[in-house]
Amino acid sequence: MLRIENLSKDFGGLRAVDHCSFEVPAGTIFGLIGPNGSGKSTIFNLVTGFLLPTEGEIYFKGERITGWPPYAIVRKGIARTFQLVRVFRNMTVMENMLMGPKHQAGENFVAGVLNLPAVRRQERENVRKARELLAIMGLERFENEYAGNLSYAEQKLVEIARALMTDPDFLMLDEPASGINPTLVENILQHIRRLRDEHGKTILLVEHDMNVVMNLCDWIVVLNYGQKICEGTPETVSCDPRVIDAYLGV
Amino acid sequence: MEIAVHLLVLITIYGILAISLNLMVGMAGLFNLGLAAFYGIGAYTSAILSRNFGVPVGLSLLAGVALSALIGFIIGLPTVKLVGDYLAVVTMGLGEITRAVFKNWVPVTRGPMGLPGIPHMSLFGFKLDTAPLFLAFSFVMIAISFIFVERIRLSPFGRVLRGVREDEMGAQALGKNTYWYKMIALVVGSGLAGLAGGLFAHYMSFIDPSSFVMWLTFFIFLAIMMGGLGNNLGAVVATGVLMVLREGLRFAGLPPAVAAPLQQLIFGILLIIMTIFAPRGLIPEQKPRYD
C-alpha cells in the first residue's frame, strides 16, 4: 500500500531522516516507533506532503507521490491525524466532520452558491454519514458543540472520525494515545482494530506507549536518529538488542 | 432630509465594501489591507470608460468590477501563499502603489485634480440623477451583494473557507486545495470592492485619489470587527453605525482640520480596545445547524 525508498530529510545541518525504507502491506496495523527525535513525525510529514524529502521516493498504491502537495495526497486516499490534536476549534463538531468528505459538489464555488439540488442531496448524505460515525465513537451528543470545547480525548476521537470522513484507504495516526487517560486508551484501540477488521483499512501509527504498540500492531519498524534499526513482529522487535539499546541507552 | 439620503447612499456603498472585506478577511482569513486600491480601480475604470470613451454606464460599471477582479487575481497569485503578517504588508504596499498611480498617472487619471463630470448611472435609458433614485439602485446592489456573499457563507465552499481561516494546514490535511479557495475569495472580494467603487464614481460624479487612502481600508476594517468577523449583516449594520458617528463628529462644530484627525484618533482607539477585548468582533458567528 505505502512504500518509502531511501527517504532522507535534512534540516540545515541536521539529518532528521536517514535513508529509510520500508513497506506497509494493505490491511495491516503498522507501527513506527523510536525514541524522541528519531524522525517519526518527520516521516509522517514527508509522506503526507507537508515536507519535501532531500532524497528518496514515496509510493502509494504503486504510484509515485514524492513531492505532491498535501491535498493531492489526501485525495489519493491517505488521511492523517496530528501529534498535537488539530481540530477546527471554532467550528462545531458536525462542521468539522463535514469538512472531511472529498469531492463535495458544494465545494465548487458556483455549485455551492447556487445551492444546486445535487449539493443539497450530498450535504444530507454527508450529515447522515457523519452522525453514524459520531455515534460509533460515542460523540453524537457533541454534534453542535464547538470542537474546541471538548476534552482532549474527545477532540482526538473527533480528529480520527473526521479523517475517516475522507474515506481513506490508508490512515496515518500520529500518537493517537498520547495525552489520553489510560482507561480511555483501550476505547481508542478498539476503534482502530475495528477499522482494520471490519473496514479493511490499512493503518500506520506512530506511538510512544509500548503497551499500545505491542498490543495493536501486526508489524513494527523501529527508528533511531533517523535510521531504521530494526523491523519485525512485536515479539521479535521487543527482544532485539539494538532496540533495547536505543530506548535505554539514551 | 437631503443629508439623510446622502448618508444612506454612502452607507450602501461602504456596506458593499464591508461585505467584500468580510469575505476576504472575516471568512477566508486573508488580511487584505489593499482594499482601497480595488475600490479605486473599480471607480477609476468605470469613470474613465464612461466619461472619456462614452461607454454606457452599466457596461463601464461591469468593466470596473472585472478589472478589479482581474487585478485581484494577478496580485493574489504570488501573494496568497504568504503568511498573515506579510500578506497584510504586501497588500498594503500594493494599495499604496495603486494610489500613487492614481495620483501620478496624470494623462489618464488627471492626478490630484481628479475626474469631474462622471456620467450619472442610467438604467435602460432612465437616468438616476437624483440622490433618492440612486439610493434605490444602490440599495438593490447591496442587497444582491449581501445575498451573494451569504450564499457563499452558507455553502460547503464557505465552510472550507472557514476551515482554511481556522487552520490552513488542517484543511490541507483533509484534501482541500487551500490556495485556490483563497484565490477565489480574493478575486470575488476584489470584484465586489470594484463594484462599490464604480457606484461611488457615478454617484459623486467626481473622484480624486484622496478618496482611496489607507484610512478607508482601516475604517471598513473597524466596521467588520465591530459587526463580528464573518458576520455579513453585522458588517453592514456596523458600517451604518460608524458612518452616523462620523457624521455626528463632523457636526460637533469643530474646525475641519481637527475633525478629520479626531475621527481617526477616536476610531483608532476604538479598534485597539476591540482588538484587545473582542478579537473576533463584537457579535460572534452563528453556529450552523444541520437539522
Place this chain on the structure above:
Amino acid sequence: MDIFAQLLVNGLIAGGTYALAAVGYSMVYSILKFINFAHGSIAMVGAYITFFLAIQSLHLPLPAAFFLSMLLTALLGISVERIAYRPLRRAPKLSTLTTAIAVSFVLDAAVMILMGADIKTFSLPVMQGYSIGPVLITPVQIIIIGASFFFMLLLYILLTRTKLGKAIRAVADDPSLAEASGINANVIIAAVFGIGSALAAAAGSLIGLDTNLQPTMGFLITIKAFAAVVLGGLGSVYGAIVGGFIIGIVENLGVWVIPPVWKDTIAYGILILVLFVRPAGLFGSVEQAGVLQQ
C-alpha cells in the same frame, strides 16, 4: 558622472537614517517576532518633539532637544507596549498587526491635531557646504550621517558588551529559557521597546533634518524601515543596516531614471519584490523567517 556621485552621497545620507530606523524595528522584531507597524509613527513623534522643543517653544539648543526627544519617545514606546501590545502577547498575529496599525493611526492623528498638518522644517541657517571632489555635502548632512553611525555603534556596544545586551539576545533567542535563567522577560521587552523607540526618534529627527516634517511621514518611515529589514533579512539586525543603506541609495539614484514623484514607491517595490522572490532577504533564512505558508 558628477550627478551620479552626488546622488550616491545623498543616498548614503538618507540610507543612514533609514538604517537607523530599521535597526530599532529589527530589534523589536527579533524579540517579539512581530511587525511593529507603529514604529514609523513613533519616529515621527520623536521628530516632532525635537521640533517642538527646539523651534516651536522652549528653543532648546538642537542637541539637547534631540536627546530629550529620544528619552521622551522611549517612554512613549514603553507605554504603547504596555497598553496596547502586552495584552495581546498570546493572541494570533493578526490581532497584534491590527493593533499596531491602529496605534500608528492614533499617533498620526494626535500629532496632526496638536501640531497641525502643514509641513514644517527645521529652518537651520544656511551654511557653507564642503566640496569633496564633484560632490557637495552640507554640515547638516555630515551631522546626520555621523549621528546615524554613532547610534548604530552605540547599539552594537550595548548588544554585545553589556549585561542588558546579553539579556536581550537571550530573550530574543529563547524566551522561556531566558525566563528560567532568571531574566524578567517583561522588563527586557520594555527595555527593547524603549531603546527601539529612542532610535526611532533619533532616526525621525534626522530625517526631519534631512528633509522636512509632516504627520504623514510616519507611514513612509514604517514602510521604508520594514523594507530595509526584509531586504537585509528578517532577524538580522546588521542586515537591516545594509538594507537601509541600499534603499536610500536606490531611491536617490532612482530619481535619475524615473520621475521624482515615484520616489517613495521604490521602497514599496523593493519590499514586494523581496517577499516574492527571496523572502529570506540577503542575510536571513527562509524557514526561520516563516514567511511562506506551509
